[in-house]
Amino acid sequence: MMQYHGTTSLHEIFGDLVILRNLQPFDRRLPGLADAWQAMGLDSPAIPRKHEPEYAKASVWFVTQARALDLPATPVRELLFIGDTAMADGNAFRNLARAGGWPGWCFIGAEKLSAPASLVAEADNVSLANRWALLADWLAAAKGAGARLDEQTAVVVDMDKTAIAARGRNAHVIDNARVEGLHRTAAGLLGDAFDLARVQAAHNELKEPVYHPFTADNQDYLAYICLAVSAGLIDLPVLVEQVKTGQMRSFEQFIAWADGVLDPRRSTSPEQSNVSHDLAGLQAIHREVYPLTLAGDPTPFKAFRRQEYRCTVERFGCLPEDAPVEQMLAEQVCVTQEVRETALWLKRRGCLLLTMSDKPDEATLPSSALAAQGYLPLHRTASAAVGVSVAGQLADL
Ligand SMILES: [Mg+2]
Structure with a gap:
């Protein structure tokens, strides 16, 4: 059942392992593209687009470096990717898995309640789902296919219309x-x-x-x-x-x-x-x-x-806790509860989690004037978590 699950922010799941369009992570322990493009194996500090091989190279570097921050002796051996667009996210996953030399599984969600629930596996382990709650089934299938789901697993979650503002529901x-x-x-x-x-x-x-x-x-x-x-x-x-x-x-x-x-x-x-x-x-x-x-x-x-x-952050946490769920989904940017539960379950197993967004800094961070008034980056701004709980299914995995 679609429900409100309290107030949270993406920081609960990802900390500051948030990488924006300019490939400059919030977590200052990780250098960004401007400083590390050579270490990433790129030819220039120009910001690559999501579909380009340079973007995958940079992403592999971020995943590897982010893992090394807390577990320097642990290699990344597999990739999970959660997104909302078959083309852009599916191809970003394929490029990233190839560039890292990692086996992987990709979940693409787009809610469509008017159709019967379906989870379809396409080429290269990319699965298309029309319910976000199918994340639990997808994870069970990956586990059945031999996914380790441990410290050697990197989990990349698309931010916009996936971790927040779920496609087909809140986008x-x-x-x-x-x-x-x-x-x-x-x-x-x-x-x-x-x-x-x-x-x-x-x-x-x-x-x-x-x-x-x-x-x-x-x-x-x-x-x-x-x-x-x-x-x-x-x-x-x-x-x-x-x-x-x-x-x-x-x-x-x-x-x-x-x-x-x-x-x-x-x-x-x-x-x-x-x-x-x-x-x-x-x-x-x-x-x-x-x-x-x-x-x-x-x-x-x-x-x-x-x-x-400004217009986005005003839509975070803008309604009272007792507002109807339909109104929350209609008017407020909500954290996707299914993604939240799945990500936190993986995190408890030791997986590395990070989130990536196509948004530029200006659309994601407050200006210094707004920051002085208390505005926060989107991933640290609280809002309602809404969705269908999959916690019971995950507990049985
Ligand atoms: Mg997206």
Whole structure:
């Protein structure tokens, strides 16, 4: 039965073994990518994307080093991976298992209560489940197949929509937080020129997969484009037409074009000067985003990400303990109880646990001003744990 299981934070499970998009662990005993890229076997300190082999190399290094922090003489011999997306997490698992030379088992959860419960094993020991509670069955199957589940086991848990905001159950809450972060960023930058309906229309259209070649499915790029449309730099139907006809092919092309329009040194005609005046808010953000984009920063829109943090953390622990479970799942970022129980069970057996997130620092940590007001990183912020208890099944394993 779906229930509230008290208040907790990810820190209970993972401590500070939390690794974000920039591959800089919270646990300061572990050096990050910027300092250790050579030791990781990488060619440069550039931040690799999740699907790239360099990301797996860095992850192997983190897993090995994290184990050595408390058990220096214990090698990692196998991998468990828990995530929510068959493609991204499944492939991250395959790459990591291959790069580490580890046998492994991967669980991909996405709740779908309208269908009968199913746990399907695919290629390479990747199992797809439509109930998070099937974690217990998955673990039993791994054990039956010879998994040791001990000090030599590393357990990597995806953070977003897995450890928190379970996919199929609670994930829309972090999506809503991001969209609200975009709205607040736009409102703050554009002032009187802010038009919520225009931002929403642009976001609803351009978030669709058909535009991924243009947006690279990158939330920062999407946010910048929506802001540009909202500010009146370009009309949405015109942009859509340009993308569909192949005239506008990539975000890099878009922002380079925007730079030409927004750069006041090039706005010599009176008409263009007018445009520049209306676009002052966009210009301010462009001066931050454009150089970072050119420098290859995958999350260049820092102001947007800081608002995303704010809107996300406001959804942690925001309801009273006696709120109905349905309301908690609808309005609050909840810790996934099935993942929590499974992870803590593995931890008691001595397994190494760490969690990884695609979010950049700005979306995960408070700014120094907010930290001074008592705001905490997301993994240390308390919220409700909600889910179907699997403790009884785990006790029988
Ligand atoms: Mg995820």
